Amino acid sequence: MNSNETTQPLIKLNGVGKAYQHFELSDVDLTLEPGCVMGFIGPNGAGKSTTIRLIMGLVQADRGDVEVLGVPMPEQMAAAKRDIGFASEDMRLFKNGTLAWHMNFMRRIYPGWDDNYAQVLLKRFDLRPEQKLKGFSHGQRVKAGLLLALARRPRLLVLDEPTTGLDPVARKEVLNELLEVLADESRAVLFSSHNTQDVEQLSDTITFIDRGRIIDSQDKETFLDKWRRVRFRAAAEIREEDLTGVVEFHHRGQLGSVITDRFEPAMTERLTHLGAEVQGVEPMTLEEIFVAEVEASREEVLL
Amino acid sequence: MTTIAVTNAAAPANERVGLHTILWELAKKDVYFSAGPLLAYFALGMIGVALLAAGHEATFYAGALLLMSAVIVTGAHLVFVNVVGERGQQNLALVMSLPITYMQYSVYKLGANLGIFLLAWLILVGAAVGTILGKEGLPNGLIPFTLIMLLELCLAYVLVLCVALVMESEAWTVVVMTITNILISLVMYGVNRIEGIGQYVSGPVAVWNRSSLGLIAAELIAIVLLIAVTLLIQSRKHDYL
Amino acid sequence: MGHDFILSQSDGRPMYLQIMEQIKLRIAVGDWQPGFKLPSIRELAVDAKVSVITIKRAYQDLETEGVIVTQQGKGSFVAAEDDIGQRLKEAELDQHLTQVIKTAKSVQLDVEELISRLRKRWPEA
Numbered sequence: 001m002n003s004n005e006t007t008q009p010l011i012k013l014n015g016v017g018k019a020y021q022h023f024e025l026s027d028v029d030l031t032l033e034p035g036c037v038m039g040f041i042g043p044n045g046a047g048k049s050t051t052i053r054l055i056m057g058l059v060q061a062d063r064g065d066v067e068v069l070g071v072p073m074p075e076q077m078a079a080a081k082r083d084i085g086f087a088s089e090d091m092r093l094f095k096n097g098t099l100a101w102h103m104n105f106m107r108r109i110y111p112g113w114d115d116n117y118a119q120v121l122l123k124r125f126d127l128r129p130e131q132k133l134k135g136f137s138h139g140q141r142v143k144a145g146l147l148l149a150l151a152r153r154p155r156l157l158v159l160d161e162p163t164t165g166l167d168p169v170a171r172k173e174v175l176n177e178l179l180e181v182l183a184d185e186s187r188a189v190l191f192s193s194h195n196t197q198d199v200e201q202l203s204d205t206i207t208f209i210d211r212g213r214i215i216d217s218q219d220k221e222t223f224l225d226k227w228r229r230v231r232f233r234a235a236a237e238i239r240e241e242d243l244t245g246v247v248e249f250h251h252r253g254q255l256g257s258v259i260t261d262r263f264e265p266a267m268t269e270r271l272t273h274l275g276a277e278v279q280g281v282e283p284m285t286l287e288e289i290f291v292a293e294v295e296a297s298r299e300e301v302l303l
Numbered sequence: 304m305t306t307i308a309v310t311n312a313a314a315p316a317n318e319r320v321g322l323h324t325i326l327w328e329l330a331k332k333d334v335y336f337s338a339g340p341l342l343a344y345f346a347l348g349m350i351g352v353a354l355l356a357a358g359h360e361a362t363f364y365a366g367a368l369l370l371m372s373a374v375i376v377t378g379a380h381l382v383f384v385n386v387v388g389e390r391g392q393q394n395l396a397l398v399m400s401l402p403i404t405y406m407q408y409s410v411y412k413l414g415a416n417l418g419i420f421l422l423a424w425l426i427l428v429g430a431a432v433g434t435i436l437g438k439e440g441l442p443n444g445l446i447p448f449t450l451i452m453l454l455e456l457c458l459a460y461v462l463v464l465c466v467a468l469v470m471e472s473e474a475w476t477v478v479v480m481t482i483t484n485i486l487i488s489l490v491m492y493g494v495n496r497i498e499g500i501g502q503y504v505s506g507p508v509a510v511w512n513r514s515s516l517g518l519i520a521a522e523l524i525a526i527v528l529l530i531a532v533t534l535l536i537q538s539r540k541h542d543y544l
Numbered sequence: 545m546g547h548d549f550i551l552s553q554s555d556g557r558p559m560y561l562q563i564m565e566q567i568k569l570r571i572a573v574g575d576w577q578p579g580f581k582l583p584s585i586r587e588l589a590v591d592a593k594v595s596v597i598t599i600k601r602a603y604q605d606l607e608t609e610g611v612i613v614t615q616q617g618k619g620s621f622v623a624a625e626d627d628i629g630q631r632l633k634e635a636e637l638d639q640h641l642t643q644v645i646k647t648a649k650s651v652q653l654d655v656e657e658l659i660s661r662l663r664k665r666w667p668e669a
Contacts, residue, residue, distance in 0.1 A: 035586075035596065036596075037595055037596075053544060056399075056400065058396070058399055058542075058543050058544045059541070059542040059543065059544065060541035060542060074404075074541060077402075077404055078322075078402045078403050078404050078407065079402070080402075081400065081401065081402040081403075082402040084400075086400040088396060090393055090396060091393060091396035091397050091400065092392055092393040092394055092396070092397065093394075093397060094332070094336060094392075094394055094397075095392065096336050097335075097336070105328060105332065108320075108324070108328055109320055109324070109325050109328055109401060109402075110320065111320055175593065176593065179589070179590050179593055180590060182586065182589060182590060182596060183586060183587070183590050185586060197553070200559075201551075201559070201593065201594055201595070202593075202594070202595050203595050203597075204595045204596050204597040205597075219597050220595060220597055220598070221558075221560060221597055221598065221601045224558060283557070283558055285556075
């Protein structure tokens, strides 16, 4: 692992596949560049946790290559993990230890531990170091885990649901800290979240996974630009088949709308040509896109 | 023949904290979180030794029982808290997020929990043998038998420890532990009946013959084999969570 | 060093548009003079608490509109144009006017009727 390579992707998954009894991850391609935040979204059971486990070397891929910080996983996981900060929902700190004990533990193991920053985080996250972990609430536990990961100033942060279950203040604190990481453009963050607002706000790249496959992985602005909701008004019948790139289609009475994931001006022309009056072309929030995408793919399965 | 890689991949020396430091910190952690109970069991064991030393037949058996119980419960605690519990309490994910491989984890886990156990075990063995040697009322002939039985306890512990690590299942661990505990009494009875051991138990001299030495050697070999096989199996695993 | 860029969550528009608007506002009121060096993309991202790519997009679009000028390796600067604030305000006015015209057409008004409506409202607003 060469720490001088600041242009090399921090995570690179190529054609990765992993089969379980009731679930299969297949053809996963994923690249995380330095200086980048990747938001990883998908419904429950889509494969986010499995992908993250593959990245951390906790499981081994059946097919394809997993490379993190320039070394293959899981073969050289020890080398890679020196510079990865990991926090996950199903990871627990030792319940009989205090937060201070954990901080001490990490300090002795990681030479990059920044004690000043750790103290700052203690205040910002409002945590008590002398308290045992078993006395922590869920939110405090999550913040404690993040503190331990952040205070080491690792080059790569891999976070599984870092803001889930946090109150609004705690969420803001966490997001602030994640953003501070990005002031250094050799570092990067991968985080999975159900909170589409967080993902929309923070991510440079959005990776969307469903049923073990990557649906889309590209820079956020381009991604958001592709999706539009077009509202129209038409007395005549407009048929869905006459339009292209339709994800969702409604037409009741005179008013209707089309959701598309491939918007072009030609579409509004097409609608006008079919006799509709286009009333608005609206961008969609990530949450709306998420729901539309997943609902559409569920329907496809039923058909 | 595949080599089991235990050493770390190369990293700039000044940025690196030695692997031994990480594994040592983990071992210390295992002790730290069990320190209270372990000391309590140890105290129990010492009471057992005291009873042994009292020299009467009744206190001898009580003492032996207490001693063995202390050793057994120490082993059980170590396995259930440090091995089964770590996985169950979801601490394993935390440990595996540290810069170690699963093989290194296995080595540390086995090493630390064997080490802690052996520390208690050796002190108690020493106390027991010393008491037998020192006390007039206890025939030295007891020594080989005692040693064999205490090694049996050690073997049972190693078995349960290895099973816990390899099978990753609380159920399996409980089953094997229960079986070994039941077998101890049977083994004790069986060993006493072996030609060359049972007959010298009440004698004034510790008799080291083919039977007693052979049995001890067999137990030691079994322990080493168990550890080797466990490490081999662990090295082949690639899905840890 | 804070620049106090705060994004509204209830604002339905894409974030990069909000950033652009706030930058234009600062230019329009004169807080950021022509020639002023904008914060680096990364710096503003941390300040506004949004992704780097959103800021990048905002800067790119601002450059296309001629509001800022980017020099490779040096940074981005407010376009050295006289009365850029005025120009921006007029551009905004034109946008509003286009909306007004669209609405007028949709209720079947012609341009003369629209002008007379404008005259009527002028002293009141």
